Each structure stands twice: as structure tokens, then as C-alpha cells.
Amino acid sequence: MTENATPKPLLEIKDLAITFSTPDGPVHAVRDANFTVMPGETVAIVGESGSGKSTSALAAIGLLAGNGRVSAGQILFDGEDIAHASEKRFVELRGNHIGMVPQDPMSNLNPVWKIGFQVKETLKANGLAGDNPKKRVAQVLADAGLPNPETRAGQYPHEFSGGMRQRALIAIGLACRPRLLIADEPTSALDVTVQQQILDHLDNMTNELGTAVLLITHDLGLAAERAEKVVVMYKGRVVEYGPALEILRNPKHPYTQRLINSAPSLSAQRGDKHEAAVDEVAAAKAEPLLKVSNLTKVFDIRKGFGKKEKFTAVDNVSFEIPKGTTTAVVGESGSGKSTIAQMVLNLLDSTSGEIHFDGEQIGNLSEKKLFKYRRRVQPIFQDPYGSLDPMYSIYRTIEEPLRIHGIGNSASRQKKVKELLEQVSMPAATMHRFPNELSGGQRQRIAIARALALQPEMIVCDEAVSALDVLVQAQVLELLDELQREMGLTYLFITHDLAVVRQIADDVCVMERGKIVEQGSVDEIFDAPKSDYTRNLLNAIPGASLI
Known part of the structure; x- marks a missing residue:
């Protein structure tokens, strides 16, 4: 040769x-x-x-x-x-x-510069702005799949969705046609669906350019x-x-x-280890722990000049969660799933509809009853970096709910914190450390320990594993499953990732634009999806078809 x-x-x-x-x-x-x-x-x-x-x-x-x-x-x-x-x-x-598309678009796009200006800076730095930079910028944004590129060039990063911001970064990375x-x-x-669109577009652009x-x-x-x-x-x-x-x-x-x-995209569904609880679950189905009926949430969106526009984030949603089971609410960003979580936690008032917990409506609870409800329902939030106070030691973070609810004295609370750390497979010495000394997975374990401190009956997991690496994610999911079996916990699991759902959930509600488009058992949703939207979500799971 x-x-x-x-x-x-x-x-x-x-x-x-x-x-x-x-x-x-x-x-x-x-x-x-x-x-x-x-x-x-x-x-x-x-x-x-x-x-x-x-x-x-x-x-x-x-x-x-x-x-x-x-x-x-x-x-x-x-x-x-x-x-x-x-x-x-x-x-x-x-x-x-050599071009680069960094990870976090909100950190890597300047919030006070318009998108078009940031693209133009890249072109000018490499001598490619040409005689008509405005036209060249619009072309670069159009190549990255952004609709109305001339208009988008005049907008700021906060006016873009996550997918659009990522497209803008791809536009900047490929603007100079790097090798x-x-x-x-x-x-x-x-x-997953936006991910698929972005990666498809990246493939097309790099194939055309030979990059x-x-x-x-x-x-x-x-x-x-x-x-x-x-x-x-x-x-x-x-x-x-x-x-x-x-x-x-x-x-x-x-x-x-x-x-x-x-x-998650390559693993099988929830294993046999959970099947022992099936009989108990069947018995509990007659009395759901949480019942959501015709729930609707409408927001007033400001449009300038004193005008407002109605936006329906959650539209006539109904579902039930049997005691001791996990129901996942799945959908893309903006589908209304996190708004439901906030209403279930009573952090947001509903516009109409009802939420019953253990037979009691939570919409009009007195301050005393709401305090008791907080003890029975606890959250685990998405970002382990943002949900823990950086000024609090791990001991103070986990002990705070116990102190607020007047549980025990100082010595008994310290003993309880040690037990909680042991439950989430963290050494007792961790209590003397601060969040900045822990990894993302360790921080999420601390968030779980804090949620367990009050011995709740239900935990609302709002994208609780989406910020974690797959190995750490698998460990946290396994921990949640183990805690459910030991303590009979009920989970409302909010996620955009259907692959994770198969590992953790018993029942699934699929949401699109504020409405539930499909609901059923995890096997029904995965094996025989009825709506096109659910099929699109399943098809977008990366790598699943390769094995």
C-alpha cells in the first residue's frame, strides 16, 4: 500500500x-x-x-x-x-x-450578551465574519437548526430553551468549520428526545463538513x-x-x-427482587396513599405593557399512587411534571382539582395540619449541589428537620443522624464534613438521609438522579429501592428519562404539554405503548437497540 x-x-x-x-x-x-x-x-x-x-x-x-x-x-x-x-x-x-462544544450552556453563554453577538465574536476572532456579519451569523444559527435565526440572534440566552442554548453552542463550535x-x-x-435531535443535527453538520x-x-x-x-x-x-x-x-x-x-439505557427492567412486594401492593391498591383528581394549574405570564397571558402548565391531571409503590411521572421539560410535584408538596397552589393524601384533601390544610403533612411527605430535589446549604455541616443538614419538628434532644438527634448516615451507606464521620467536601453522589445520599429523618410515608423525587453519573445513579436507585422494601416507602418519581423509569417504577404517567397522554404499569408502557409521543420517548433512549 x-x-x-x-x-x-x-x-x-x-x-x-x-x-x-x-x-x-x-x-x-x-x-x-x-x-x-x-x-x-x-x-x-x-x-x-x-x-x-x-x-x-x-x-x-x-x-x-x-x-x-x-x-x-x-x-x-x-x-x-x-x-x-x-x-x-x-x-x-x-x-x-479545533472547535469545542462545552457541557453547560448556561455557564458558557454570556447572559448579558445577545446570542448573535457571541457568534459574531467567534467569527471575527477567526477572520470569518465577512462583509456582512449579520447575514453570516444568521446562516450559522440556521445551520445549527435554530428557527427564525435573524430573530434568535437578537435574543439573550435566558430567552432560549435548554435545547436551543445547546444548539447555539454547537453553532459557535462549528462556526469556523474546524477539522x-x-x-x-x-x-x-x-x-432524551431533544438529545436525539441535537445529536442527529451534530452528526449531519459534522458529516457535511467532514469534521x-x-x-x-x-x-x-x-x-x-x-x-x-x-x-x-x-x-x-x-x-x-x-x-x-x-x-x-x-x-x-x-x-x-x-x-x-x-x-439505564442498556439495563433491564426492575428485577425480581421487587416481586416479593407484589401481594402487599395488590392489597393496598384499594386505598391509594395519594390521589390526584382533575388537577389544573394556570400561570399568568407577563407579556409587557401591563398585558398578561394565561399559560396552562398542568391540565386536568388525575392519577393514584398505591401505598408502598413507585409511580413515575415522565415527560420532556415544560410538560408540567415538576409543577405537579410542587403542588403535591403543597409548595404551589392549584388552580382547580384536588389532591388527597391518606384520604384527606391537602389544599385547605390549617397551619398545624400542614406542619404535620410536611413530616409525612418529604422531597429529594434534582441538584445535589444546590439543595444542601454550603454553610451547614452534614450533621446540621440532617439534624435540622428533627430540631424543627421538636423530635428528641441533642444526644438522641446525634444518634439518629448516625443511624441515617448508616442507612444511606455513608460513614458516621461524614457528619463533621461540609457539602463542598463530598461528591455529587455522596451529596445526594445526604439529601436522601435528610428526607428520611422524619420517617415520612411518601418521598417526592424530582429528577433526583438526573445530575449523576451512571454508576452513581445506579447506586442511588438501588438505595431507594432497598429503602422502599425495608420501610414501605411510597415514591412519586419525577423524571425525563424513561430508561431510569424501567429500573425504579411500578406505574408510569406520561405527560405532554400539561396533560397525561398515557398511563399504566411499567410493563404496559414499555412493551405496548399506545401514544406516538410515548413511542418517540422510548425510541429516543440511546443505545437500547444495539444489544
Whole structure:
């Protein structure tokens, strides 16, 4: 074979090591990493938080934190070693040669600049704005699939939905038609259907431009569906590397096997371990713990000049939750599912309809009865970083509900906090720490311990695992399932991820635009969906069809 016929790698990582300097000494974030990205190829790096996947990619674009450095190995871009390139050289490479789509659009789009201005800045920095920058910006936004690009260019990030903000970041990343695009968890915060649309569009754009993609994700199902090759990283090392489908169907490393077993999109439904409770559940069905009847919530939306418009967030919704079971309410962002959770928690008044808990209507509870209701129904919120007070120690966080409700004395409360930490598989010593010292999964365990402190009968989980890596997510779901069996808990589980539903739920309500379009047992919804919307949600689960 001639030299010209042999394709040359666009990006080649050779024996890469990355070290961070800290007050406690050097931290080796990446060690002996090796992989290649060919022109026009999509390669996915998979691993949990802290595995080194984002760090490896950031080194290739010269964006390591100030205390980080490439301590060994090579980063070859089109044959040139850029591991120790100057900042001037990286500036030349960024945009025209290497583009990037970062993870969180709200953090990476300037909130006080219009979207069009931010696209124009990228084009100007790379000398591609042309004679008519306004027209060029509109073209870039249109290429990224944004409707009415001229109008959208004049809007601010907060006026965009999550999917539209992500499209804007893709527009900026591909505006200069780079040869390599680094996509760092580009859809982790999005609904499965929006995720599918964004990734389909990214595929189309990169195929048209011939751009290679380095996709960073913690979801092996997503990686296998979208990439030709997969790099599995664990504790800073590449533990497995090869064709995506081969790794998915025949994983060799124990960590890869754990990733596949934990990924909701690739795992089976709720196991036999839950079937022991079926008889009790059947007996309890005559008396639901929670009954929602014809629930409606209408908001007044300001339209300017003193005008208001009615917006129906929840429209005539009815469902029941039998004692000791889990009912999942599923839908895309804006479907009304979190609004239902807030009304069930009595944090939001309904416009019409009724909510009965254990036979009593909660809409007109007196202050004394509402205080008692709070003890019986507890929430676990989505963001483990935002739901714990950073100024409170873990002990104070879990002890606070006990103190507010006048339960026990100081010594008995300390004993109770230790027991709660043990229940959620956290060491007792954790009580002396603060939230910033814990990982996302550990923080969510603390949030669960706090919810259990008052021994509630029902817990409302509002996207309680959506911010977590798949391995941590699987651990938290297993913990919730175990607690339900031990304590007879009832869960209202709010999520946009149908894959997670199959692992945790007994019954499912599917919501679209404020209405329930389908409800039934988890097997009925998954095996014989009746509505097109439910089928679309199921089809959008990444990687499920590959096994």
C-alpha cells in the first residue's frame, strides 16, 4: 500500500500524562493514555466523573486549568506535537482547526450578551465574519437548526430553551468549520428526545463538513450509538479501547462491564427482587396513599405593557399512587411534571382539582395540619449541589428537620443522624464534613438521609438522579429501592428519562404539554405503548437497540 493511501490520524494521544499541582502535592489526573481520532471519525471517551476524560480533551485544545500541565507523552494534531505548544499557537488552532462544544450552556453563554453577538465574536476572532456579519451569523444559527435565526440572534440566552442554548453552542463550535470538534457532555442536561435531535443535527453538520468529533460522555449507550470507536477511562487510565459495538457487546475490563450494567439505557427492567412486594401492593391498591383528581394549574405570564397571558402548565391531571409503590411521572421539560410535584408538596397552589393524601384533601390544610403533612411527605430535589446549604455541616443538614419538628434532644438527634448516615451507606464521620467536601453522589445520599429523618410515608423525587453519573445513579436507585422494601416507602418519581423509569417504577404517567397522554404499569408502557409521543420517548433512549 502506498503512503498516500494510508490515512493519517488527525489527533493522536501518545502515553499522555497530566499532573495538577495542589497544596497537598501533585495529583496525577491522567496516566499513559493512548488513542487516535481519524479524519471525519467520531470517537467517544467514556467514564465517570474524575476519570480524566474531560482533562484529556482539554489538553488537546490548550485549556487545562492554571495548575495543570502535560507531564509526559505527546498530543499530535495533524502530525504536530502540541502538548507543550505556546498560547499563541493554541489561539491559532482554536476555532479554525479545533472547535469545542462545552457541557453547560448556561455557564458558557454570556447572559448579558445577545446570542448573535457571541457568534459574531467567534467569527471575527477567526477572520470569518465577512462583509456582512449579520447575514453570516444568521446562516450559522440556521445551520445549527435554530428557527427564525435573524430573530434568535437578537435574543439573550435566558430567552432560549435548554435545547436551543445547546444548539447555539454547537453553532459557535462549528462556526469556523474546524477539522476536529470536542463535544464535552453536549446533551447531558437535555431530555432524551431533544438529545436525539441535537445529536442527529451534530452528526449531519459534522458529516457535511467532514469534521472529526471527540465526544465526551458518561453514558456508554450513547457512546456506542454515536461513535465508531470508544475509549473507556477509569482513574486517569485508558482501560479499554476499540470499536464501539464490540466494546458494548463484549466488554473485557471489569469497569466497562460495570458501566454497561449500570447504564439505564442498556439495563433491564426492575428485577425480581421487587416481586416479593407484589401481594402487599395488590392489597393496598384499594386505598391509594395519594390521589390526584382533575388537577389544573394556570400561570399568568407577563407579556409587557401591563398585558398578561394565561399559560396552562398542568391540565386536568388525575392519577393514584398505591401505598408502598413507585409511580413515575415522565415527560420532556415544560410538560408540567415538576409543577405537579410542587403542588403535591403543597409548595404551589392549584388552580382547580384536588389532591388527597391518606384520604384527606391537602389544599385547605390549617397551619398545624400542614406542619404535620410536611413530616409525612418529604422531597429529594434534582441538584445535589444546590439543595444542601454550603454553610451547614452534614450533621446540621440532617439534624435540622428533627430540631424543627421538636423530635428528641441533642444526644438522641446525634444518634439518629448516625443511624441515617448508616442507612444511606455513608460513614458516621461524614457528619463533621461540609457539602463542598463530598461528591455529587455522596451529596445526594445526604439529601436522601435528610428526607428520611422524619420517617415520612411518601418521598417526592424530582429528577433526583438526573445530575449523576451512571454508576452513581445506579447506586442511588438501588438505595431507594432497598429503602422502599425495608420501610414501605411510597415514591412519586419525577423524571425525563424513561430508561431510569424501567429500573425504579411500578406505574408510569406520561405527560405532554400539561396533560397525561398515557398511563399504566411499567410493563404496559414499555412493551405496548399506545401514544406516538410515548413511542418517540422510548425510541429516543440511546443505545437500547444495539444489544
